[in-house]
Amino acid sequence: MTELGVTSVEIHLPSGFSFSSVSAGIKVSGRPDLALVECCAGTTAAAVFTKNRVVAAPVVIGREALRKSRGKIRAVVVNSGNANCATGPQGLHACHAVCRETARILGTRTDKVFPSSTGIIGVPLPTGKILAQVPDLIAQRQGTPEAARKFAETIMTTDTHPKVASAVLQIRHHEVRLLGIAKGSGMIHPQLATMLVYLFTDVAATARELKQLLAPVCDETFNCISVDGDTSTNDTVLLLASGESGVDLKDRRATRLLRAALLEICQSLAEQIVRDGEGVRHVIRLSIEGARTRNDARQIARAIAHSPLVKTAWAGADPNWGRILAAVGRSGVPVNPEGISIFIGEQRVCHRGQAFAFNEKAAHQHLSLPTCEVRVQLGPGGTPLRFLTTDLTSEYVRINADYST
Amino acid sequence: MTELGVTSVEIHLPSGFSFSSVSAGIKVSGRPDLALVECCAGTTAAAVFTKNRVVAAPVVIGREALRKSRGKIRAVVVNSGNANCATGPQGLHACHAVCRETARILGTRTDKVFPSSTGIIGVPLPTGKILAQVPDLIAQRQGTPEAARKFAETIMTTDTHPKVASAVLQIRHHEVRLLGIAKGSGMIHPQLATMLVYLFTDVAATARELKQLLAPVCDETFNCISVDGDTSTNDTVLLLASGESGVDLKDRRATRLLRAALLEICQSLAEQIVRDGEGVRHVIRLSIEGARTRNDARQIARAIAHSPLVKTAWAGADPNWGRILAAVGRSGVPVNPEGISIFIGEQRVCHRGQAFAFNEKAAHQHLSLPTCEVRVQLGPGGTPLRFLTTDLTSEYVRINADYST
Numbered sequence: 001m002t003e004l005g006v007t008s009v010e011i012h013l014p015s016g017f018s019f020s021s022v023s024a025g026i027k028v029s030g031r032p033d034l035a036l037v038e039c040c041a042g043t044t045a046a047a048v049f050t051k052n053r054v055v056a057a058p059v060v061i062g063r064e065a066l067r068k069s070r071g072k073i074r075a076v077v078v079n080s081g082n083a084n085c086a087t088g089p090q091g092l093h094a095c096h097a098v099c100r101e102t103a104r105i106l107g108t109r110t111d112k113v114f115p116s117s118t119g120i121i122g123v124p125l126p127t128g129k130i131l132a133q134v135p136d137l138i139a140q141r142q143g144t145p146e147a148a149r150k151f152a153e154t155i156m157t158t159d160t161h162p163k164v165a166s167a168v169l170q171i172r173h174h175e176v177r178l179l180g181i182a183k184g185s186g187m188i189h190p191q192l193a194t195m196l197v198y199l200f201t202d203v204a205a206t207a208r209e210l211k212q213l214l215a216p217v218c219d220e221t222f223n224c225i226s227v228d229g230d231t232s233t234n235d236t237v238l239l240l241a242s243g244e245s246g247v248d249l250k251d252r253r254a255t256r257l258l259r260a261a262l263l264e265i266c267q268s269l270a271e272q273i274v275r276d277g278e279g280v281r282h283v284i285r286l287s288i289e290g291a292r293t294r295n296d297a298r299q300i301a302r303a304i305a306h307s308p309l310v311k312t313a314w315a316g317a318d319p320n321w322g323r324i325l326a327a328v329g330r331s332g333v334p335v336n337p338e339g340i341s342i343f344i345g346e347q348r349v350c351h352r353g354q355a356f357a358f359n360e361k362a363a364h365q366h367l368s369l370p371t372c373e374v375r376v377q378l379g380p381g382g383t384p385l386r387f388l389t390t391d392l393t394s395e396y397v398r399i400n401a402d403y404s405t
Numbered sequence: 406m407t408e409l410g411v412t413s414v415e416i417h418l419p420s421g422f423s424f425s426s427v428s429a430g431i432k433v434s435g436r437p438d439l440a441l442v443e444c445c446a447g448t449t450a451a452a453v454f455t456k457n458r459v460v461a462a463p464v465v466i467g468r469e470a471l472r473k474s475r476g477k478i479r480a481v482v483v484n485s486g487n488a489n490c491a492t493g494p495q496g497l498h499a500c501h502a503v504c505r506e507t508a509r510i511l512g513t514r515t516d517k518v519f520p521s522s523t524g525i526i527g528v529p530l531p532t533g534k535i536l537a538q539v540p541d542l543i544a545q546r547q548g549t550p551e552a553a554r555k556f557a558e559t560i561m562t563t564d565t566h567p568k569v570a571s572a573v574l575q576i577r578h579h580e581v582r583l584l585g586i587a588k589g590s591g592m593i594h595p596q597l598a599t600m601l602v603y604l605f606t607d608v609a610a611t612a613r614e615l616k617q618l619l620a621p622v623c624d625e626t627f628n629c630i631s632v633d634g635d636t637s638t639n640d641t642v643l644l645l646a647s648g649e650s651g652v653d654l655k656d657r658r659a660t661r662l663l664r665a666a667l668l669e670i671c672q673s674l675a676e677q678i679v680r681d682g683e684g685v686r687h688v689i690r691l692s693i694e695g696a697r698t699r700n701d702a703r704q705i706a707r708a709i710a711h712s713p714l715v716k717t718a719w720a721g722a723d724p725n726w727g728r729i730l731a732a733v734g735r736s737g738v739p740v741n742p743e744g745i746s747i748f749i750g751e752q753r754v755c756h757r758g759q760a761f762a763f764n765e766k767a768a769h770q771h772l773s774l775p776t777c778e779v780r781v782q783l784g785p786g787g788t789p790l791r792f793l794t795t796d797l798t799s800e801y802v803r804i805n806a807d808y809s810t
Contacts, residue, residue, distance in 0.1 A: 051735070052731060052734040052735045053733075053734040053735070053736075053738075053739065053740050053742060054730055054731055054733065054734030054735075054742040054745075054758070055734075055742075085727070086727060086730055086742075086755070086758055086759050086760060087759065087760070088743075088757075088758070088759040120727075121727030121730070121731070122726070122727050122755070122759070122760035123760065232731065233730075233731050233734060306711070308713070308797065308801070308805070309805060312801070312802050312805035312806045313805065313806065315802060315806040316805070316806030318806070321527070322490070322491060322525075322526030322527050325459055325491055325526070325638075326457060326459055326526070326637065326638050328458075328459065329457040329458040329459030329460075329638060330456070330457045330458070330459075331458075333458075334458065335458055337458060337459040337460075337491075338493075340459075350491070350527070352493075353459070353491055353493070354491050354492065354493040354527070355491060355492070355527035355528065391806075392713065392802060393802060393806070394799040394802045394803060394806075396713070396717070396802075397717050397720060397797060397798060397799045397801075397802055398799060400713070400714060400717035400718065400720075400721070401717045401718065401720040401721030401723070401796075401798070401799075
């Protein structure tokens with residue numbers, strides 16, 4: 001538990017949301033694969049989507065729903081086991097049919113139902129199977145922490161465990177609750193994809209206020225992680241605010257507190273996603289200091305985080321700073337090589353672009369920890385950019401190369 | 406042997422060049438690690454260097470040599486086993502000392518000696534060991550194919566075999582010869598780096614004419630390959646023309662023939678480098694068609710070639726077109742997803758952004774071949790861009806994660 005009280009164990013359920021899960025037979029395993037959130041009247045929403053030019057049908061329809069409803073959402077319907085991507089006009093029809101049926105039974109408008117899909121690419125969505133389960137799905141909804149946890153399990157694909165983070169804030173004698181639920185472990189399983197993140201709060205906010213909160217938080221968290229550098233076609237982060245707590249964002253202190261808590265929750269979910277990357281043995285907390293801009297820092301972090309040479313060295317707990325230096329050099333950001341220092345854990349291993357005598361054994365030991373710190377100093381000053389990434393192991397290759405016709 | 410007579414077996418040695426190799430004790434193995442080319446008076450030169458911002462000392466000095474000498478080079482001195490990179494001002498001094506000693510014994514100017522280094526990063530160049538061997542190195546030089554082949558072996562680091570390609574052209578009753586020698590297998594060994602390519606011809610040309618020949622050829626060959634996406638700090642391609650054949654580039658037919666032969670030789674060397682990438686089981690000939698520009702096509706090819714998901718699928722001979730489609734989508738190039746078709750071998754596997762019924766077994770069999778064809782059609786028309794890349798195997802990870810303190 002952090003100082004803001006963010007926890008990934010307990011679920012503090014914000015008022016105004018109920019959850020439900022069923023098995024629709026989309027997953028071959030027969031595990032639950034269809035999930036619902038019902039939101040109370042007046043719930044506002046904002047979302048951030050994948051930047052991939054190839055997007056799945058639910059991303060198209062979800063974006064449209066937020067626009068048409070002006071950010072008023074009454075339900076979220078998610079299936080796992082099928083991404084409904086590269087499925088053409090039929091994919092859009094299928095997604096629309098699921099939203100329409102959900103809206104009909106809930107007695108709301110279709111464009112107030114927000115859809116998500118995650119799973120295999122290029123296979124038609126089994127619409128019949130899903131539609132048959134929608135009545136049961138809706139009937140079973142419950143506003144309980146258990147139902148929310150079940151939701152987190154239902155949206156999993158290759159995840160090895162559900163990902164939640166939660167907090168309670170005291171604002172003006174009111175309790176404001178925040179709950180984040182995510183799935184994803186990089187886009188790393190055969191034909192399976194996607195990071196989905198749902199953030200729930202009972203604060204009262206306009207869709208515009210939510211968007212202003214969400215975009216910068218995503219930039220600092222979900223846009224600062226990388227397992228394998230691949231961006232899914234379905235990535236979605238959705239923030240929903242029910243207004244049930246009686247606290248609104250006209251209050252600047254409330255906004256500040258909520259932003260800090262949201263950042264912590266997203267950081268926690270981001271780290272849970274990275275740690276669950278398949279084949280991952282080491283999570284690396286990269287810190288880039290002294291870059292001219294945040295974008296420069298992020299570009300350098302990505303060049304390091306996407307270098308197979310750097311990632312395989314990490315897999316071997318090899319304090320090979322030459323590969324990190326070379327990755328910074330080819331990042332495309334104009335840097336002064338003679339200004340670059342590199343630290344592994346507490347130790348300096350490269351000083352101003354040159355070798356520096358260091359304790360190799362200690363550096364090797366630090367890199368053998370489950371979570372390691374690697375710091376790249378480009379020059380003096382500036383707020384460091386934090387970036388989470390992983391090693392690249394034989395296990396990753398084994399999982400992703402595994403194929404049988 | 407191709408229609409232009411390019412061969413990677415025989416060596417057609419252009420007149421005006423002699424070669425030499427010795428062991429200076431830089432490589433722990435004791436194998437030859439110091440090599441020389443002496444060029445006859447009047448030899449002109451042009452080079453293309455790494456775009457990495459972090460560059461090794463020999464790249465700095467080599468660039469300077471070409472500028473100061475106005476592209477007149479009398480010798481090339483190469484060491485393997487040490488990259489002389491991240492070695493600070495001492496590294497520049499060391500490189501300069503080697504060039505000066507070579508120039509002194511050959512009786513030429515220091516800035517007519519072009520240096521290269523390849524090997525470990527961040528370790529001081531053992532200048533004493535090298536200087537002690539320079540007299541022997543120069544004394545033993547010979548203008549024979551055997552000496553040239555020995556040169557190709559001496560510059561190897563993690564390469565498993567030397568890389569040469571050669572051709573003879575008949576131009577106006579004269580014989581013009583072309584010889585290419587390369588080393589490199591991606592930047593994929595612990596702390597070892599670098600692709601080095603030396604191209605020799607006995608045509609007569611100005612340094613400017615050579616530069617105009619070399620740059621576009623590099624763009625189509627060495628800039629269209631990727632083993633692991635890492636750019637070395639030492640990459641160098643040097644083209645040398647002795648003028649001894651009596652044919653010059655005032656003749657447009659001669660220029661056209663030479664360009665075609667140079668392109669073939671560089672393509673052969675590029676493919677030899679990719680095929681020798683460590684852990685590589687499959688070489689993939691990627692073809693990108695219908696891009697707006699060559700740069701767009703190259704950016705898309707790189708996004709595919711650098712995707713760990715795509716590369717691990719190839720390792721498993723998995724015809725997973727969804728990963729290729731997703732990589733195109735996140736390449737940053739504005740593409741129309743509904744226009745994208747993908748072919749594996751002769752078979753269409755994705756039609757206009759959607760799944761397409763195909764024979765999975767046949768596609769799997771094609772991807773099991775040592776060399777596979779993957780074609781991405783963005784839309785109609787345009788010259789396809791050819792890009793060579795490889796799969797990503799557990800063997801690659803094992804080699805690069807292997808570390809012992």
